[in-house]
Amino acid sequence: MNTSAQPATPTAYKEGPPDGRPxxxxxxxxxxxxxxxxxxxxxxxxxxxxxxxxxxxxxxxxxxxxxxxxxxxxxxxxxxxxxxxxxxxxxxxxxxxxxxxxxxxxxxxxxxxxxxxxxxxxxxxxxxxxxxxxxxxxxxAQSHGWRTYADHLLGAGHSRIAVATQPSVYWATGTGLLRERLAPQGGTVTELDATALAPAELCDALAEDGATALLLLVGHPDPAVPLVRAVRADERLADVLIGAPAGQPELPEWERLLGADGAGIPFLRYLPExxxxxxxxxxxxxxxxxxxxxxxxxxxxxxxxxxxxxxxxxxxxxxxxxxxxxxxxxxxxxxxxxxFSRVPGTGVWQWAWPPVQVADRDPAAPDRFRVLRTG
Missing domain, CATH: 3.40.50.2300 (Response regulator)
Incomplete structure (x- = not known):
């Protein structure tokens, strides 16, 4: 199998009888x-x-x-x-x-x-x-998964949410979806600019806001990993839930970089039970x-x-x-x-839907996962 960065000289692809050409x-x-x-x-x-x-x-x-x-x-x-x-x-x-x-x-x-x-x-x-x-x-589609995630937050008693975010249409869309789902239940979403605020400054803003959950709508490993470390080390934020709907805790690198600090952080993944x-x-x-x-x-x-x-x-x-x-x-x-079917708002052929889970790494054993919600 050729997975090299640059293939051999380009050749036009043509239909023909089986002749060994890939x-x-x-x-x-x-x-x-x-x-x-x-x-x-x-x-x-x-x-x-x-x-x-x-x-x-x-x-x-x-x-x-x-x-x-x-x-x-x-x-x-x-x-x-x-x-x-x-x-x-x-x-x-x-x-x-x-x-x-x-x-x-x-x-x-x-x-x-x-x-x-x-x-x-x-x-x-x-x-x-x-x-x-x-x-x-x-x-x-993001709207399907992130609404499931918002429902998990509400079910766990979190309606006052802060998001640490960076400029991106993906993060901005996610913030809008969360706000849309939480608002009818009296929920609020405060945006904290992770590009402008250092981790310690963001912790100060979070403590002042009084949100009960901070969602990491940021890149991995930076600034996601430094933000987790800063929040975990701040005694004022001991009861604040950290969340990562985009799935950063799923990959093994998360556990390697954060250890026990990376556990108990709910995220979205697309697996059946x-x-x-x-x-x-x-x-x-x-x-x-x-x-x-x-x-x-x-x-x-x-x-x-x-x-x-x-x-x-x-x-x-x-x-x-x-x-x-x-x-x-x-x-x-x-x-x-x-x-595949046509799902309104996507413009493409869509598998509707693959299984969706809200999961986290078990604080008692960070190499294991717990399924918190399915959707």
């Missing part, structure tokens, strides 16, 4: 800073494992499936350039990406080029400016491939290739035929049956 899938993932590289590594591991399984089962009509990987490094412009390059290389479809703003740029470019794109992990509701038949998504046989087997294989506990992001990667391989086997590698076939998808993924 079927190419373009893959986008954040593999270097400032992207969340650990999330990108888990995503890529899932994509690669599924490709290996497809090829072990005979490939696509006797032809091997091959990934052509590009590192987006959380840069929308870099993602757009990668999509253009991959389209010129003749990939049959595009897969992956973790960061929502980057995926949105990739989706717009793929739509303009007529390239089918199955987005693995990004959740921003409006993944495209206009409705398109070319783009589909596995991750739930119990995995079926396929999910269990894929989890075991991902654990071996990664050398650490796999996250739900690895399952998203695996499910992405599972869907695309099914479309390629049924409809060939013609891009227009693939894009027309999203409503025909009916596959068993690692987290349940996958089908």
């Amino acid at each position: 079927v190419l899938i373009g893959a986008l993932a954040p593999l270097a800073p400032p992207g969340w590289a650990e999330a990108g590594r888990h995503l890529l591991a899932g994509l690669e494992l599924a490709v290996a399984d497809v090829n072990a089962a005979g490939g696509i009509a006797g032809r091997p499936l091959e990934l052509v990987v590009r590192d987006t490094a959380a840069d929308p412009g870099r993602a757009e350039a990668a999509v253009t390059e991959l389209a010129e290389l003749g990939v049959a479809a595009l897969a992956g990406e973790y960061h929502s703003v980057v995926a949105r740029a990739a989706a717009a470019r793929a739509d303009a080029l007529g390239l089918p794109f199955l987005c693995s992990s990004a959740v921003l509701d409006a993944l495209t400016d206009r409705p398109t038949e070319l783009v589909a998504r596995l991750a739930p 119990r995995l079926g046989p396929l999910g269990e087997r894929v989890g075991t294989d991902l654990r071996e491939r990664l050398g650490q506990e796999p996250s739900f992001v690895g399952h998203e990667g695996y499910d992405t290739i599972t869907v695309l391989a099914g479309l390629l086997r049924a409809h060939g590698t013609d891009r227009a035929r693939i894009a027309a076939s999203w409503p025909d998808v009916e596959v068993e993924g690692t987290r349940g049956p996958i089908r």
